[in-house]
Amino acid sequence: MDFDSDDESALLQDDYYAFLNISKEATKEEINNAYRRLSRIYHPDKHLDPEKKQKAEILFNKTKKAYEVLSDPHQRAIYDNLGVKGLETEGWEIVQRTKTPAEIRAEYEQLAEERAERRKQQRTNPHGSITVNINATDLFNPYINEYGVQDEYEIEENSVLPNIEVSGMSFNQSVEFPLTQKDTATLSGQLQTHNGTGGGVISLSCRHIFSHRSWGEMEIGAGNGPSVSLKAFRTLSKRFFWNGGTVLQFTPQGIRPGFISTLAMQIDKHSVGYFTYNTGYKSSVSTSVIRDTETGLYNFSVQVGLPHSYISFSYTRKMLNHELRLRVAFKVGTFGGVIEYGAEKKVSKHSLLAAAVAVGVPAGVKLKIKLTRANQVYSFPIHLCEEVMPAPVFYGTIVPLIVYAVIKKSLVEPFLKEQEAKRAETEKQNNRTKLLEKRKEAQAAVELMSATYARIVRDEDAKKGLVIEKALYGKALRSNNRDSGDFAEEILDVTIPLQCLVKDSKLELHNHTKVRLHFFQIKCVL
Template sequence: MAAEEQEGFVFGGSPWKDVEGPSLYSSLNVPSYASGEDVRSAYRRMCITFHPDKHNNAPDKEQARVLFENIKQAYDVLSNPEKRFVYDTHGWRGLRAEKSVGQSGSTPCCTALEVEELRSRFNRQLCEERNRIQCSPSCNVAMAVNAKPLLLQSSDKRKGSPPYFTIQKLAMSQAFKFGLTARDTLRCQVALQTTKTGKTFGSVVGTYRHVFKSGSCVQGSVGLGSMHHAELEYHMLLPGDFHFSVHGTLRHVYGDFNRMAFSIIPTASATIGRRIGPCSVQMRYSSEDPLTDKPECLTTTISCNSTAASFELRSGGPPVLKLLHPIQLAPSAVLEPKASLSAESVRLSYALRYGLNDHTDISLGVYVKLPGAVGCFLAVSYQNQDFEVPIELADSLSPTALFYAHFLPLVTAGIMRYCVVKPLTYLVSREQRAEDRQRQQTATSVKRNEAAMFVRLMGATYDNSVASEQARGGLIVQDAWYGVLVSHRLPGSSTVRDADIEVADVQVATQCLVKDSKLIINSESKSSLPGFYDPAPGLRKSLRVRYEFRSRVHEVTVADNEPLQAPRQSHLVR
C-alpha cells in the first residue's frame, strides 16, 4: 500500500485510490485530441521548468522533484496508446484497475476486473444501506377526525354552541428492527390505540424471523398487552414461481372484551399462490374467528401491480375489486385515483402525492363512500415516519362537503410547507452549506499552496520568457485573473478590470505558457494547469488576460472550458 501511494499523484490525493483526479491533459496543457508529438513537446517544455536538475536550492529541488513526478506520470499515461485509451474511456477508475491488475502479474485488461470490482462494492454498499434502513426505527401515527359538526347544523341540545370536531380514533406505533445475522432479524413494536368511547388498547410485540438458504422463512411473534397473543408463520417457495404459507394464532382473551369470558382462541390460515410477471393469483383458507365474527371461508385473489396501473379482485366471501391508476403530473407530483367496489359499498378517492424533497412526501386526498360519507385525508411521510389524518366531513354527497374536502387539505398543506417544512429545510441546508464551505476552503487552501509551489519554481522560466518577448516585441502578460469575475472600475484608474472575491492571480503561470509570441490554452478546465488552482469550487469561472503585443494593449475573457489563442486582432483595446 505504501508503494502504491508513493507512485500516485499528489494533486488532492492519489488517483489510484480516488475515483476522480486532475485532468492529465490540463497538466500538460494539451488538448484531448493532441498527437503523440504534441504530448512529447509539451512534456519537454515542462521539463525545462520543473526538472529537479534545473534548481540548485535544496527546498526548491525537493518541491520540483514532487511536482515533476506528477508531470512524468501524466506523460507516461498520455504517451502510451493503451493507457491513454483506458483513461479516455474509463477515467481514473480504469487507470486504477489497470494498475492493480498489472501489479498482480495478470494480463493488463482491466475491463472485466473493474466491472466485477464495482459490482461487488455496489452490492456491499447496497446491503449495508438496506440494513441501515431496516434497523432504523419506524413510526406510524393515524388520527381519525369527525368534522361533521363544522358543516352540519347542531342538534337542539347544542343550538347556539360554537362548531366543534371530535377525534374518533388515535393509533400510534413505534417499531425497531435489529439485524442479528445476515439471515436473522428481530423486530420490536409498541402500539397504542384509543377510541371515541375513551377505551385504550396497547400492546408490545416481539417478532423473530429466520431466512433459509432456499429463500423460505419462518417467523414467530409474541404480543403482550390488552390481548396476549402468539403467532407462527412459515413461507415456502415452490418451483414454477409458486409460494405457500401457513399462519397460526393463539389469542388470550380476558375481562369483558367483545362480551367474551376468559378464553384462548386459536385461528389458522393457509395460502398458496403463483406469481406471473407483475400479476399474482392466490387462494387463502381462513378458519372461523369468533372475535371478529368472521366465518370460515376460502377466498381467491387476483392482483396485478405495475408502474402504469394496478388492480385486485377478491372473491369467495365478500367480493372486492380495487383499481389504482397513478398519473405522473410532474417529476415530484403524482395523481393517484383509486376505486374500491364491494357488495356493501363503493369508495372513490384520488390523492395528489407531492415530494417536498428526497425524504419527505405529502399526500392530499378526497374520498367519497357510497352509501356513507364524504371526507378528505392528509398524509405525511418522512423516511420511515408516517402520519395520516382522515377527516370525515358529511354523511352524504353535497357541494359544501366536496368544497371543504378540497379546501382543508390545501390549507393544511400550505401551512405545513411554509411554516414547518421550509424553515426546517432552510436550517438543514444552511448547516450543510456551512460544512461544504469549510471543506471547500480547506481543499482550496491546499490547492493554493500547490499553485504557489509551481509559481516559485517558474521564476527563472518567467524571467527568460519576459526577456525574450521584450527583445522581439512579442507577447507579455500584464495581468491574468482566474475565478468568478465581476466588472467594475477601479478607483483612480481609467481602465476596467474584472475582479471578485474569488479570484486567483495567474499572471506568472500564464506568461510561462507563452511560446514564440503565442499563448495557447486548450479547452480543458484551467484549474489543472501548472500554477493555477480552483478558487471557487462549484461556481462558473472565467479567465481574464490583459497582455501587450507589439507595444499595444490587448484584453480577452474566456470561460473555463473555452480555448484561448492569443494574440488576436479582436483582443485589441481601442
C-alpha cells in the same frame, strides 16, 4: 472574474490530461513522454532545498497519479466516462475489464448501489409508522337521540365547538441488525388501540439470502398468543417469481393455521400480474395487474373470499416536472363502494405529503393525510361524515389545499431557502479554501520550473529556436474589494511555464481550458 458555485467546483476537479498537457486522444508513447518531462521537473531528488523538495513531492505524486490512470486502459476508460468519482468507487478491481462506455457506466452504477447498500447495512435502518384515527363526524352529523332531536347534554357540549375525538391509534416500529453478508435479523413491534381497547404484538425475524434468486425467513411473535411463521421468495424463471408463507397462531381456542401464496408474472417491461391464494382466518383468492410507466401507474384487482369480495381500480398520474402525483381510485364489493381521489407532493428531499378524500357507502366521507419523512410514516385518517353529503366532500377537498398553500408560503419555502443559502455559503467557503490551495500549487510549480526554464532558453537560443520573451494570461483586475467575498482574476506572467512546454522549437498547447493547467491556476483575491 466572478465565479458561481458550478464554475468554482469545475476548477477544483483534477484534469489528468491538462496536468500532463496532452490531448484526450494521446497515445501510450505521448503519455510516457509527458510523464518523463514532468518527472525531470518535479522529482524530489532534483531539488536540494528542503522547502522545494516538499513542494516537489506533492506535484510529483500528482504527476504519478495522472500517469498511472492514463497509462492503464481500464482506469483510463473509467476516468474518461466518469471522472475521478468513478476511480474512487470501491470494487473496480474485481470487475471484468470491459471496454464500452455503456458497460463501464453500468458497472459503476452497480458498484455505487452496492456501496450504498453496505453503508445501509452498517446501520440499524429503523422503519416506523404512526396512525392516528380522528372522528370528526360531529362537524357535519351532530348526534341525534332516539327521539330525533339533539340531547340536552350534547347541545350544551357542542354549543361552542364540535366534538372531535381520537378514536384509535397504532404504532409500528422495526429495526434491522445485519448479522452477516446474507443474514439479517429484524425486531419489530406494534401497538394499537380503538375506542378504548387495544393490544400489541412484538416479533423477531431472521432472513437468509440463499442467492440472488431466493431467500427464506423465519419469524416468532408474541402478543395475541405466540406465533411462528415461515416465509420464502424464489425466482422461477425470467418472467415468473413466487413468494409465500405459513403461520401458526396459538390461541386459547387452539392452533389457528394460515397460508398465503403469490405467483407473479412479468407481462411486459412495465406490467406485472399477480395471483394470490390466502387461507386461514381470512380466506380469499385474488388477482391483480399493475402497470407502472414513466407517466402513470395503473392497478386493477379482483378478490373473491371472506369476509369480503370486491373489484378495485386505481390510476396515478406522475407529474415528474412538478414532483407531484395525482391519484383516483374506486372499489366496489360486498362491503359497499368507495371512490377516492387525492395527491402526493414531494415537499423536500426526504419528505412526501399526501392527502386524499374517500367517499363511500356505508363509510361516509373520510379525509386521509399522510406525511412520509425518510423511513417514518405519519397517517391521519379523519372521519368527516357518516353519510355522503356535499359539504364534507367540498371542505375535505378545499381546506387541505388552502392549508398547504399557506404553510408552503409562510413556513416551508422560507425554510428551504434558508437551508439552500447555508449550503451554498458552506460550499463557497470550501471552494475558496481549495482554490487558494490550487494557487499555492501553481506558484510552487512555476518555482520548481526555474532550472528547467533556464536550460531550455539556453538550448533554444543556441540553435536560434523559440524563446518566449514575455507571456501574460488573464484580464485586468475588476475589483480590489477584499471584503466582498468574490473571486477576481489577475494578469499572470506565464513566461516560465510556457517556455518549459517548448520542445524542438515548438510550443504545444492542447485543447484544454487554460485554468485547468496546474501552472495556470487563477490567482484568487478574497
